[in-house]
Structures are given as structure tokens and as C-alpha cells.
Amino acid sequence: MVFSSAVFLLVFLPLVLLMYYVVPERVRNPLLLAASLIFYGWGEPVYILIMLFSTVFDYSNGLMLEWLDRKGKPKARKWVLVLSLVGNLGMLGFFKYTDFVISSVNALSGQAFDLLGIALPIGISFYTFQTLSYTIDVYRREIEVQHNILSFGMYICMFPQLIAGPIVKYRDIEKQLRGRTLDTDRICRGIFRFTLGLGKKVLLANNCGVIWDEISAQRGNTAVTALIGACAYMLQIYFDFSGYSDMAIGIGKMLGFDFLENFDYPYESSSVTEFWRRWHISLGSWFREYLYIPLGGNRKGLPRQMFNLLVVWSLTGLWHGAGWNFVAWGLYFFVLLAVEKLFLLDKLKKAPAAVGHIYALLAVLFSWVIFACDDIGDAGRYILSMLGANGFADASSVYYLREHFFILVIGAILSVSFVRRFVAAKVNSLSDERVRFGIRTAIGAGLYLISLLAVIGSSYNPFLYFRF
């Protein structure tokens, strides 16, 4: 199920919230677990089994680690960790990368092995990383083992962030699993946050997506047209992804959880290094904590640090999708980050601030083209057209600019923190708490209604030719 659907907005969310608020506290975790399984199974019911397997598997690994500690066999603990890594990554690898490996082998060797055509279980990349964070932290003795399988299951399957993050580390919500405070203030903040995210997704991301889809489907775009398309995609992916995180964090708050922030106005960055501290924060911190630092981080000399970065960014690329364009995308960032670490960051600090911002925006803009084009050849052609291989502009550039100017400008303005800071400052300067609440409610209600109508409106689908 996706958040921006009629079933979620009109049926699932209100019913789950209603039940959640009326049942006694001890029933809330099991209720959330059940709701999450329905949410997850909505698209592909069979994959609930994978979810349940993951839950039982990592729950048992946790217990086993604890048992070995009690038995005084600390050496054997390593094998449990290996088992967990192989199990979790093996499952991710099987479902996500098998066909990618087969088609790559076919391409390299000229063979024609059949693809398996396995449907990717939604959210598997996210929850695999969540379960790993649990087992690794238990192994490191940084957290206590969870004995209640229902609470553990709820952590793995929790529907708000199940499909598109943020990746919630077990230790960050360990206490919240045991008990949460529900108060009207927090719930209202959650609702407001949710409506902001819904608006970002439905009103901005979807409309920007249409522009990119249209322009990228055409060959021979002029530079201006191609740039409009790329900018539209840049805004689409930001509002889509951060909107989803907003909705997840908002629903979390309605249920009494506090998830960590996942985006911090990444397009305000003045270097690629900074961009990755502000974009999909939970993924970056996961890789840093569970891969980069264990590999030695920057503590073992420059060559080793570069190697570590290479590993982390190849895998970050692959994590985003099973395709060579994602590998290329990861390596692109590896190169930029390495260059920044070697000397560029120092140079950027000395240069006027605008230089850093322009550099970072352009670097990210080109990266999204690689990200969006499944075929590396297509990405190359598109980038060439952005650079003017098909001329600077033509009549259709004027059309696209006129037609989409408004949404692109609005998107650009809202993707930086200026407006939010300005509005927040204005609203907070009002002394009457009721007025502040009223303004927030009006914004939230407006966004909710318009978004709901947009979701319904997207089903309006005239059939041009005769009915068959």
C-alpha cells in the first residue's frame, strides 16, 4: 500500500489510528504489528512470509547471541553474526540482484541464461538494513536483546517507514518499543507533518515527474529542454523521497514514536560531502556506522581510506537499485567525495559561498540523470544534450519553460529552508498559541484536502477511442 492512495487515506490510516487510540496500551504493539502486516501484504500478500521469516530469524539470532554470552562462549558469537549477515544479505541479494547478475553474465559471456523474473518485495532494502542494525548492535553488546517477539516484529514491520525509510536503527527506538507517551500536541504535530509530506509527494513530486517523463522519453532535446527535464527530476526525487519521510515521521508521531530526521534541505549544501550529510541521512549514517568505520574509516592512512570510500560508494550505488547505472552513480559520488577530501573541500571553503553551492547543485543535478536512466548509454546521451549537443534551445524549450516555469520555481523555493524559516519565524512571533495552532491547522487541512482531491483526480482517465 502506498500513502498517496485512496485506500490508505480513506480506510487504512483513520481506522488504524482510531483503534490504536481506543485499545489499552498493552494491545497497541500487537495491533500495530497486525496493521503493518496488512499494509505490507496489500501489494503482494505472499511476501508477508518473507517478513515473518526475517522477524523470526533475527529474533532468534538475538536470543542466540545472549545465550552464548550466558554460556561463556564469546567466540561462537561471531558465527551467529556471520549467519545473520549471510541470511539477511543473502535474501536481499537473491530477491534484488539475481536477475542483475544473470543479465550481466549474459552480456559479458554472450550466454542466454533465463532471467528469474522475481518480483522485488517492497521495502526489502530498508528492512534488511534495520534488522542488521539490531543483530550487529546486539553482537557489539550495545543494546539489550528483545525478548518479546511481538515488539520485535513490530519494529521490523512497522508500516510508517517500512517502504521508503527512514531506516530506523533498533537502538534509536528501543525504549519507545516498551512504552510511548501519546499526547494531543504530539499527535497534532504528527498530522501536520504528514500533510506536509503528502502535499510534497502528490502536488510537487508527481507533477515534476510528469515533466521528466515526457522530456526524457524524447531524443534530440536541446540544452534548455534537457535542463528543464533534469531539474524537474531533481525536484521530483527530493519531494518524493523527503515527502515520504515526512509522512513516515508524521505517522510515527501520531503513534507516539520519534523517528530521526532523514533530510535536512540537501539542496542547500555547498559541497557533495555536505549533500550526503543532509540527504537520506539514515542511510548515510548506516553505511558509516556498519561499514565505513568497521573497515577502518580514515584511521588507517589515505590509501586505505580511499579504498574504504570506494567500497562504501559502490555498495551505496547498488543499494539504490540493481543496475549498472546505479553502480556508475555510486562511483560518480566516490570520485567527487575523494576529490573533495583530497583538496577540493579546502579550496571551496576559501572561495565565495556561491561557488560551492553552484558546484554542489550541478554535481547533484548530473548525478540524478545517471540515477534516472536505466541505460548508461541513455544517461550519456541525455547529459550530452544538457551540454548542448543538440543545440541550445528551440521552440519546444520555450513551450516547456512557459508551461512549467511556475512549478519549477515553487519547487526550487520550497526545496530550500528559506520559506520555512520565514513562515516559522512569523508564526512563532505571534504570542497567542491558539492563533499559531489555527494557522498550522489551516495549512495542514488545505494541503490534505487538495492532495486527497489530486489522488482521486488521478483516476480520471478518459478513454479516447471507442470502448472495446
Place this chain on the structure above:
Amino acid sequence: MKLFKFKIDAKLVCIALFIFFPLVLLSVIVAKHDVSFSENENRVLTTAADVEFDILDGKFQEGLENYLSDQFPLRNRIKGIETDMKLRWGSGCIGGAYVSDGRLFQKLLDSDVDSGKCVKYAAKVNRIAEQTGIETYVMYVPSAGTVLRNCMPYGAPMYDYDALYSSLKKELKSVHMIDLRNVLSGHPEYYYATDHHWTAAGAAAAYYEWRVAHGYELDNKDSPTVINVSDSFRGTLWSRVPSSLIGSEKLQAFELTDEVTVEADGAEISLYDYSALDTKDKYNFFEGGNHGILTVTNPKVKNGRTLMVLKDSFANSFLPCIVGDYEKIIMVDERYAFIDVGQLAVDSGADEMAVIREIISVG
């Protein structure tokens, strides 16, 4: 005196609204009478009865989502208001249609056109013409946007008609091509403002070219007389841009001079179906819409000529122009009749064959 003993907490009200507003909407959807067909969209809507309870297959999930969106209260009204707002804002493209000065154009990009299929179809027509030796005319109709560029929003992209035409012409070596580009170019009155079809005036202009190509003497026959049959026509493009700001227009047809017999898929019909004028889909006035195979016999004509037409809906309004030229016309719409048209041409004794369709329509 205080009316309420309890102080109402605004936040509690806000939470209650967030939960109960959608549930009230849901109850309205369930309680109200289901609408089974959307005239505007020309498609069947999902009703509660259509939702199958097959969860493992995902049919229930899909059905429920469609049901909720399709039966949402005031759905058409909401779409209309949204469209009005977009028009007022000055959008040049709404719902897959370009909008300019109250005229609508179907937006068709190169990526929307399956040129491979078009070429394949052209090759098939050419092969039939060669194998049967039947004289064949191909009259492709340009999509409005490709010949009325000046009437569209400036720079609005359309597929490359000229490129497509020449690649098809290369395949069609053994036929007579009737090129309508020049005659239809720059005449907005040749296409409906709210529909993708040509008007009777457009069809009449094409008929002039048709006569030239056939070598008819041009002054021995007057152009067909155009009549208005309805003042309230809103075509398929209007359904994409369902706004009260775009008015209805006149539906045109040709005055019929000959009494002809029309048979479609085994039943007798008439060239003009006046009952269609009371429905939303008024273009179905012509022969009551598309049929797999439709035969017109004109007892007044005694030239022994039989024409077989491979067509799409553009030919429906063109047909009345040519009924006076043949004893028998067989129209085949291959989207509805899955037959070997080459065989049919031979079996029916056709001595002429024609393709009359929008250039991009295939199958």
C-alpha cells in the same frame, strides 16, 4: 451562563477530524448509489459489485482502490473545478491535450507513436495491393496538431508527421498516395475544437483531393452540402479538459442525396444514427460508431464498382461523401474485425481498395 461544562480542546477536535472526516467520506461512498459508467471518460467505472474478494491475487486490493476513486462523491464536479482553475491559470496542456484559445489538440509525441507498427501496417497494405493487383489508394489523415501548429501553444511538441509520412510512403510503392497535408494545413475549421476528428468541412476538403487522385472531372459534381446536426457537441478532447469554460460546438454532416442500404455486423443500420445525438458521444452519429465490417449498397449507382476501405473512425464521417461513387462499399475496422483483409478483398470482388485513417492508428 456557561453552555458547556467541558472546555473543548482544539487539538482533540483536530485529531477527531483527521480520523472521522475520511471515515465520513468513506460512508458516503458506500451509502450512495454507485455510478456504473462515466460518460465523460467513456469508460466503465468500478462499482462495489465489481470488487472481487480475491486477496491473494491482489484483485480485491486493486478493486477497492478503483472503487473508492471511481465512486468518490462529486468526482466529475471536482475534476471540472480543477480543470477550470488550470485553464484560468493559463495552462497550455491539460490531461494530455494542448489548449489554446478554446481549441483542444491531442498531444501526441514521437514517444506516443509506434512508428514500427505503422510501417509494418503500411507494408501489409502494399503487399495486399501487389498480390491482389487491386488498385489501392492510401489517404492518411494528419492529427490536428501536426497541421495546425499556429493554433497550438507556441512550441508545443508534436510527433514528426513529415518523417512518419515519408517512411510510410517508402513502404507503399504500389499504391496511390493521397497527401492531405497541404489541403488541411492552417484551416482550424477542418478539425473540431473539442474532438480529435475532422469536421465535415475537413472531410469535404479531403474528398476534393480524393477526386483529384481518382481523376474524376472536378466540375461535374458539386461539393457535398454540409449541414449542422447538433449544436451541443463536446468531443473526446473535451472529456480530457472537462471545463465549463470550453463551450460546445456544432456537429456537422453531409446532406444525404441517395437512399442507401447499410449493413453492419449482420444488422441493418443507417448512415446517420440520430439517437446518438442524445448521448455524450455524438460522433457516433456517423453509422452509430465503429463496426468490424460495414457494407453500404447504393442501388442508384450502376457502375459495378466495389470499394473496400480499411479505416478508423475518421472514415466514418467521410463515408457519406463517397457513397454516390460506388455500387458497394465495404468498410473494415481492423480493431474490431480480426480477419484476413486480403482474402476479403478477393472474395468480395473489390476492384478498388482504400486506406482512410489517422496516420498513427494501427492494428
